[in-house]
Amino acid sequence: MSATSQATARTxxxxxxxLLDRLLSGGVVIQGEIMLAAADIDLVALDVRVLIAAVDxxxxx
Amino acid sequence: MTLLVYAVTDRPPLGxxxxxxxxxxxxxxxxAGLSALVSRHETAPVIDExxxxxxxxxxxxxxAQAAVLPMRFGSTLADRDAVVQWLDERARxxxxxxxxxxxxxxxxxxxxxxQGDETAAQVGTGREYMEARLEPERRARALRERIGQALDPLxxxxxxxxxxxxxxxxxxxxLVPRRATETFVARAAELDRELAEADLTCTGPWPAYSxxxxxxx
Numbered sequence: 001m002s003a004t005s006q007a008t009a010r011t012x013x014x015x016x017x018x019l020l021d022r023l024l025s026g027g028v029v030i031q032g033e034i035m036l037a038a039a040d041i042d043l044v045a046l047d048v049r050v051l052i053a054a055v056d057x058x059x060x061x
Numbered sequence: 062m063t064l065l066v067y068a069v070t071d072r073p074p075l076g077x078x079x080x081x082x083x084x085x086x087x088x089x090x091x092x093a094g095l096s097a098l099v100s101r102h103e104t105a106p107v108i109d110e111x112x113x114x115x116x117x118x119x120x121x122x123x124x125a126q127a128a129v130l131p132m133r134f135g136s137t138l139a140d141r142d143a144v145v146q147w148l149d150e151r152a153r154x155x156x157x158x159x160x161x162x163x164x165x166x167x168x169x170x171x172x173x174x175x176q177g178d179e180t181a182a183q184v185g186t187g188r189e190y191m192e193a194r195l196e197p198e199r200r201a202r203a204l205r206e207r208i209g210q211a212l213d214p215l216x217x218x219x220x221x222x223x224x225x226x227x228x229x230x231x232x233x234x235x236l237v238p239r240r241a242t243e244t245f246v247a248r249a250a251e252l253d254r255e256l257a258e259a260d261l262t263c264t265g266p267w268p269a270y271s272x273x274x275x276x277x278x
Binding site (some may be wrong): 003014015016018020021022024025026027028030058 | 066068108110111114116117130131132133134136137138147155158167169172262264265267270271273274
């Protein structure tokens with residue numbers, strides 16, 4: 001099974017947060033070649049905060 | 062034009078790869094015994110839910126066929142020559158990390174405080190304020206110890222972050238032998254039932270994103 005196929009309804013939102021967390025802060029880095037523009041970083045940060053709030057709510061229900 | 066790099070493997074994936082970010086075809090560029098999975102784009106792709114999962118599915122497809130080093134999203138190089146030069150410069154390092162994560166997967170474990178178990182922060186005196194601030198840290202460290210005792214013996218490596226949010230005392234990643242994944246997840250589920258103060262959520266198996274960075278080399 002894979003991360004994409006194994007996610008259950010309860011963990012689907014958590015899986016998305018885990019994915020974005022890994023894609024943005026994990027993985028091999030090409031020195032000096034990370035190309036996220038400043039405006040995009042702000043947008044991503046905002047999206048992640050919204051998602052985390054949604055996950056908190058989902059997990060507390 | 063730019064090439065988005067998804068992952069590096071020490072052999073080209075045997076089967077066909079799914080479409081990549083923005084539906085772009087994915088192919089491999091090989092050099093020095095390594096292959097980079099890439100797709101071509103007009104400009105560097107922006108991450109969102111759709112592009113993130115597309116990126117992940119390409120890497121998982123490669124992971125099903127060979128050991129792969131996932132790249133951080135947004136890693137781009139100008140063209141084929143730049144990819145070849147990069148593989149040439151980093152070949153020894155990349156091969157070493159590939160060996161360390163071969164036949165292993167990453168499993169994520171997130172702990173949140175159980176509902177109604179969050180420490181009240183409404184306090185009056187300075188001493189109460191300090192104690193209220195220290196208490197979550199003490200409790201998070203204790204929970205991290207408990208999780209470590211249960212799960213570290215089943216993993217080859219682990220990484221922990223404490224209190225990334227007030228409601229999330231422990232965020233952890235484990236590098237687990239692929240054949241032991243089910244045992245690991247079962248133990249995590251058992252631990253979740255044992256813990257009254259926190260709820261654990263497990264996701265994965267992921268490519269080893271948290272164990273391939275330069276600080277893990």
